[in-house]
Amino acid sequence: MKYAIGIDLGGTNIKGVVIDRDGKVYKKISIPGETDKGRKVILNNILKVGKQLMDGIEIKDIAGIGIGSPGLISPEGKVITGAANLKGWNGTDMVNYIKKFLPVKNIKAENDVTALALGEAMFGAGKNYNIVLCAAIGTGLGGGIVINKKIYRGKDGYAGEFGHITLEPDGFECTCGKRGCLEAYASSVGIKNYVSKYKNKIKKSEIFKKADKDINKITPKIVFDCAKEGDKLAMEIVEEFCYHLAWGFGILTNIFNPDVIIVAGGISLAGKFLLNHIKKHINQFVLKYYRNKVKLKLASLGAIAGAIGSASLIFQDDNK
Amino acid sequence: MKYAIGIDLGGTNIKGVVIDRDGKVYKKISIPGETDKGRKVILNNILKVGKQLMDGIEIKDIAGIGIGSPGLISPEGKVITGAANLKGWNGTDMVNYIKKFLPVKNIKAENDVTALALGEAMFGAGKNYNIVLCAAIGTGLGGGIVINKKIYRGKDGYAGEFGHITLEPDGFECTCGKRGCLEAYASSVGIKNYVSKYKNKIKKSEIFKKADKDINKITPKIVFDCAKEGDKLAMEIVEEFCYHLAWGFGILTNIFNPDVIIVAGGISLAGKFLLNHIKKHINQFVLKYYRNKVKLKLASLGAIAGAIGSASLIFQDDNK
Numbered sequence: 001m002k003y004a005i006g007i008d009l010g011g012t013n014i015k016g017v018v019i020d021r022d023g024k025v026y027k028k029i030s031i032p033g034e035t036d037k038g039r040k041v042i043l044n045n046i047l048k049v050g051k052q053l054m055d056g057i058e059i060k061d062i063a064g065i066g067i068g069s070p071g072l073i074s075p076e077g078k079v080i081t082g083a084a085n086l087k088g089w090n091g092t093d094m095v096n097y098i099k100k101f102l103p104v105k106n107i108k109a110e111n112d113v114t115a116l117a118l119g120e121a122m123f124g125a126g127k128n129y130n131i132v133l134c135a136a137i138g139t140g141l142g143g144g145i146v147i148n149k150k151i152y153r154g155k156d157g158y159a160g161e162f163g164h165i166t167l168e169p170d171g172f173e174c175t176c177g178k179r180g181c182l183e184a185y186a187s188s189v190g191i192k193n194y195v196s197k198y199k200n201k202i203k204k205s206e207i208f209k210k211a212d213k214d215i216n217k218i219t220p221k222i223v224f225d226c227a228k229e230g231d232k233l234a235m236e237i238v239e240e241f242c243y244h245l246a247w248g249f250g251i252l253t254n255i256f257n258p259d260v261i262i263v264a265g266g267i268s269l270a271g272k273f274l275l276n277h278i279k280k281h282i283n284q285f286v287l288k289y290y291r292n293k294v295k296l297k298l299a300s301l302g303a304i305a306g307a308i309g310s311a312s313l314i315f316q317d318d319n320k
Numbered sequence: 321m322k323y324a325i326g327i328d329l330g331g332t333n334i335k336g337v338v339i340d341r342d343g344k345v346y347k348k349i350s351i352p353g354e355t356d357k358g359r360k361v362i363l364n365n366i367l368k369v370g371k372q373l374m375d376g377i378e379i380k381d382i383a384g385i386g387i388g389s390p391g392l393i394s395p396e397g398k399v400i401t402g403a404a405n406l407k408g409w410n411g412t413d414m415v416n417y418i419k420k421f422l423p424v425k426n427i428k429a430e431n432d433v434t435a436l437a438l439g440e441a442m443f444g445a446g447k448n449y450n451i452v453l454c455a456a457i458g459t460g461l462g463g464g465i466v467i468n469k470k471i472y473r474g475k476d477g478y479a480g481e482f483g484h485i486t487l488e489p490d491g492f493e494c495t496c497g498k499r500g501c502l503e504a505y506a507s508s509v510g511i512k513n514y515v516s517k518y519k520n521k522i523k524k525s526e527i528f529k530k531a532d533k534d535i536n537k538i539t540p541k542i543v544f545d546c547a548k549e550g551d552k553l554a555m556e557i558v559e560e561f562c563y564h565l566a567w568g569f570g571i572l573t574n575i576f577n578p579d580v581i582i583v584a585g586g587i588s589l590a591g592k593f594l595l596n597h598i599k600k601h602i603n604q605f606v607l608k609y610y611r612n613k614v615k616l617k618l619a620s621l622g623a624i625a626g627a628i629g630s631a632s633l634i635f636q637d638d639n640k
Contacts, residue, residue, distance in 0.1 A: 130475070131474060131475055143575075145575075147472075152467075153577070154451060154576055154577025154578065155450070155451055155577050155578060155579050156577055156609075157577070158577040158607070158609060159575065159576055159577040160575065161574040161575065161577075161607060162574075162575065164574045164607050165571050165574060165575065166567060166570060166571060166604075166605045169567070169604065169605075176607055176608065177608060178604065178605070178606075178607070179604075247486060247489070250486060251485050251486060251571065252575070254481040254482075254484045254485060255463075255465075255479065255480065255481065255482065255485065255572070255575065256474055256479055257473070257474025257475050257476055257477070257478040257479040257481075258474065258475060259475050284486075284489065284498065284499075285486045285489075285498070286498075287478070287481060287484050287496055287498070288496065288497060289476075289478060
């Protein structure tokens with residue numbers, strides 16, 4: 001049983017991979033998720049990806065199938081809640097559905113960011129470390145905790161909500177209903193918050209030009225690109241963004257004493273520029289012992305990190 | 321090997337207990353620590369307590385001796401740093417010293433708050449739970465993380481520094497050199513900070529009267545007692561104290577999804593009054609799922625919690 005199949009259910013695409021126990025990728029595919037078409041279509045698309053990946057591999061060589069999905073996933077692989085952007089997805093019993101149609105017994109499902117964190121911890125930027133925290137910064141800010149190559153899930157599977165660490169009780173409103181969450185300062189949603197905060201200045205900045213003079217077209221990439229090129233307002237926004245990330249990562253450092261904090265997700269494509277700006281602020285939030293020693297790394301598994309992470313769910317118990 | 325011996329090195333006293341695998345206490349003693357007299361005297365006092373506890377018990381019945389000490393303790397039981405109030409204590413190799421003089425092979429040492437957290441998790445307020453966080457609120461605010469009855473230490477043993485979660489980057493200075501740490505708002509040191517913040521008001525309050533009109537005699541107990549009796553300023557201070565605790569505990573809840581957060585240490589003697597004021601504020605800092613569901617408990621092992629915790633280090637591996 002040398003292969004694991006991983007399927008990552010994203011907002012736009014369903015990605016799949018076949019990996020071995022060393023994390024080597026043997027096959028990868030991607031199809032449109034059609035997540036707006038309801039549960040049945042989504043499940044069929046997952047099956048389609050699964051079948052394509054299994055094609056040409058003997059069943060006896062498949063250790064299992066792992067699925068990563070947005071939302072809170074129960075230990076049995078059921079979608080409990082929180083996958084609002086997937087139509088009709090809440091309540092779906094992924095594992096049992098897939099079991100009915102594919103000849104594989106070992107099927108696991110997990111929250112997509114948690115799976116990604118495990119993948120990075122086992123085969124990516126965290127592979128040489130025992131205590132790995134992962135922050136996936138995209139539309140929101142998700143987190144994952146992996147201790148000795150095992151996911152830490154907490155009592156009900158809700159652990160690792162780094163995005164909802166309260167930093168500014170009187171600050172930006174968060175999509176969760178609270179105020180001042182890390183996510184409201186350091187994510188795509190955060191960028192939108194800065195855009196409205198600085199709406200008077202923004203029309204005079206490079207950011208506005210690059211967004212075709214349409215405030216709704218401003219993306220994190222545009223802001224980070226403009227900052228790299230020296231635009232003053234973009235630099236201010238990046239500082240605020242990274243200051244709050246440093247604050248959150250500082251809190252995590254004092255609590256976990258981790259080996260490494262991995263930054264993943266779309267916004268991590270800003271690369272070393274992002275990490276350097278976080279590092280600039282982090283010393284003020286950590287105990288003396290950690291000064292200039294907090295290890296931050298960029299995720300290393302790229303666009304298929306989620307699918308590799310989902311597959312790694314199957315190999316998680318190798319390290320028992 | 322049914323007994324474990326626990327020795328807790330406090331600022332004023334060294335306390336010791338003998339317990340069995342159910343946490344039942346068979347013997348307890350307390351002697352002055354003489355921690356200002358240097359390493360040799362302290363070590364001899366520890367030996368004295370150890371010998372008194374062993375007296376009358378057959379060596380073959382002693383599973384081991386656990387020692388709790390302030391400061392950062394290495395996995396091998398050496399004092400690395402941070403025990404500034406114990407003269408000459410940094411660098412002490414507790415485990416190897418004790419081994420030379422007592423006929424017991426299994427000797428363990430751990431940070432005192434961490435040991436206390438394990439004791440509460442195994443035999444106290446956390447005994448029915450898997451994921452136990454413990455905050456010991458006294459002079460400072462120490463923390464301990466116990467997952468499935470095992471201490472979570474982090475990479476270097478520094479994990480669980482809940483007191484140094486940054487809440488107010490422009491707020492009170494902390495003894496650690498940072499600003500706005502939870503400890504600077506919620507501990508004896510925090511009370512001192514409020515006293516200087518409100519120094520003009522304080523002389524007109526009940527607090528001042530109860531402290532014999534000497535600002536240096538104001539203790540957390542006096543402030544909490546005055547608040548219970550309805551003194552306005554005392555109530556304001558208690559609100560601020562508990563608001564910050566709720567903020568910190570909210571952060572821990574979102575990160576760990578714990579079963580329970582246990583409040584220990586001298587200030588926990590304020591009891592339900594303290595917990596109720598924390599609960600009043602906590603909903604604004606946690607995700608919806610946790611609203612009105614965060615479980616806070618008072619430590620239940622009392623004044624010998626540290627010694628029981630130290631002994632529990634010996635039985636920690638029972639649950640493997």
